[in-house]
Amino acid sequence: MTSSGTNRGAPPPAAPEGPASPSAAWELLLPAAAAAPRARGRTLQAALREAVRSGRLVSGTRLPSSRELAGDLGVSRGLVTEAYEQLTAEGYLRSDRGAGTWVGGAVRAVGPRARDRAPRPAGVRADFVPGTPDLSLFPRSAWAAAHRGVLAELPHHALGYPDPRGLPGLRTAVAELLVRRRGVVADPERVIVVSGVAQAMTLLGLVLHARGTTRVGVEDPGSPELGSLFASAGVGTVPLPLDDDGLAIAPLEAAGVRAVVTTPAHQFPTGIAYAARRRAELLDWARSVDGLLIEDDYDGDFRYDRAPVGALQGLDPEQVAYTGSVSKSLAPGLRLGWLLVPATHFEEAVERKRTMDLGNPVLDQALLARLVERGDYDRQLRRCQRAYRERRDTLVAALEEHFPGTEVSGIAAGLHVVAALPDRYGPQDRFMERVTAAGVVVRPAAHYGATAAGGVRLVLGYAHLAPARIRDGVALMAEAVHGVDARGEPTAP
Template sequence: MAVSQTNLAWATLLDVGPAARGRRRLHDRLAHALRTAIRDGRLAEGAAVPPSRALAEELGCSRWVVTEAYGQLVAEGFLAARVGSATRVSWSPDTAPSPRIPRTRTPPPVRYDLAPGLPDLRAFPRRRWADAVRAVTGSAVDYDLGLPDPAGHAVLRTTVAQYLRRSRGADAHAASVFVCAGVTDGLVRTCRALRAEGIADVAVEDPGWGRLRDAATSAGLRVHPVPVDDDGLRVDDLARTPARAVIVGAAHQFPTGTVLSPARRARLVRWAREVAGFVIEDDYDAEFRYDHHPVAVMQGMDPGRVVLLGSVSKTLSPALGLGWLVAPAVLTPALRAANLVAAAPPVLDQLALATFIDRGWYDAHLRAARRRFRSRRDLLVATLGARVPEGRVAGTAAGLHIVLHLPDGTATRAAVRAAAAAGLRLADLDDYRAPPARSAGRALVLGYGNISDPEIAPAVALLRDALRSGSAETP
């Protein structure tokens, strides 16, 4: 088979300095450098080395030096030379003996994914997103291709502010919006800004998403877990902590699925005013409410005390790495300073998202996603009722996950292990507690974003078997 003439090794860095292993003659040093590059894999098998005349000119030596080095490597089997063709690498690290590597157990492949955290990746609007990227690539002005504004491109900040005002009831404008790489990134920036303002303690929901706790800790804040009940965060318990900031999922708390009640919302805003602190509102899963229209954000109740975090990770894809935060004016200077140490998302991606929203494609995608997820949730709940009748489904009809409460004595941890061995991903509710609890409850968190409708029945069948296997495993 003919080898591609474009597979050339002309740009490989070669160390031919006089100190290379004490070699004094230049052709020996060049042969050593080429041999090392081939053994390291920097010169791949089949790659063409430069013509002797070109390499000699590059190195500032005679052509004889290069031909001598090439001839030595041909004799050693590292290079192959054919009349009328380029000299090519004929040796690969793959052909050399390799040390014995201890065998490790490979986890079984995932057949069905009932773990929370992902949207329907199969439904990503590839064509529309490609259209948006193509449009902004062709229309971006020279200024757009320069150093990005750490706060985000003005076009996307304006678009996000307009979107949040009309769809989430937020009190947002372009100057208050900061573009970030997602909710976690936005939270890290916010926590750095809070620390700069003299706030050292932050409260989190318990149970809650562990990555948010880790983000607050990484920013240097002390974290205080606060319990969650059927009405959401227990504000009276919050008031007994030294925290002056709290991270809360008001629209759809993860993982319990509760919605912060109106009374708790009002009490939480009052608390922030009383302690001169801030509520950090994670607008998690807010776009997916199936029983009625989504509840407006808390940020609109007091934009001076509530920071709003959001992203497209659950609506489009986490691979895009695009999110936003809406900040009170008092935190804007500290946030701008915090943004200087964080990388802004790529400008063309920001402009593509702005185009995707402005052309109505985002709203259309969300409408289709809501119909799909509502139907899939109903199917999952019905299938669980038929095959796992001892379980009780909890959580508001919203988002991309449910909580399955199981009878006392159910070994959920053993069931998660048994399911993983069968290729089914599950999550134990206790894994989201701080610190992880051993026997606080018997519940599983089941996500239905990244599973197709036909996969639900066999996935639930494996879940039923795993629960039985886990119970048998427990003495």
């Protein structure tokens, strides 16, 4: 490089102190000279743009004249002039008549890596937060085989913008799956493929809001995410209490709402299954007010002591919107689920889905359809059921060993249990303080809404933990609460 590769003249008053020498940045431009003649202009522009973005050329740095830089790089002056003009138009550079070309101040240098803000607890010794399956059970071989088959067979036109309801093949496969496994009344023409239950709730919220609905009933205790999901659609939520049979009818009638979200197969988080009488009463309520029951069948396939109870939607598909996903059976990162709505709401839901995202990714839909059609999805469910049943049994046994007298409530199903520890382990605030200090992440039942007063009540997720990790995690909680470790040595309070 010649001396033209250094700062020339006095920098403008706004220049930062001690800007880096641009000589290193000019070296980044050398590939432009080696590029094919037709690509040199684009290569030079890209190299200059990246040098500014990365901070190699800081705001206020004066660039060589087009003649000097062209001589240094061995390219035509016109090519450099064109690059300067293009980047000046984009805001990366600025040019003052008679004063040369400078790096502009509008571009903020960015780091080379994006941060991961996924909700993963770091630095913990045991994590009992519910809601996550064992991601190591994801059927990678079957998925890879399906991927090869789909890419070989999917017609070119299928890669265009899809039907917002979803690929016909997936809608058909999902309908057949739900009829067979969950007792749902499912017409493939009425299935909408969605990005999980969260999007299904948002879509329904938008449809209800457009119809003048301002409030939706939700179970209390229940999923804490529902409030923000419906709020994003402009709809408020009304917490409604439960009794031993499910959502209590009298408070529901008194609330004045005409739509309510329920988890009748396995209520979250209490773990109860709605009684048959209560299911009938809810349908009677919906018919009497021309209302809508929104059934979240989040883990309905996982029942360990008997066959799963069929979906509420199967009793009256014109009063129940039904939704589920593969988040518990395959992986939440796939963002694939389904929504069935009554005919009265269907076209509005499809239009909302279309304007929201123009439909789910085609390849992922085709892959899931293939897994279902070939029986791989049923095999995955059986594999998960065996693993999760064992883990639930392990957790119950570990709780009895380390916290004798603990009562585990709810049916033998799903991916979590509710555990009520004896009073001697309370109060709950002190219990939570000790186990948190020991590196154990656990949710008290109060985190999800109304709960019985007093005592220590925990909602413990187990599906994502191997049996050995479950036993170790419960032992860690016991050490923290009892004040001694497994060897009888004192632990920090």
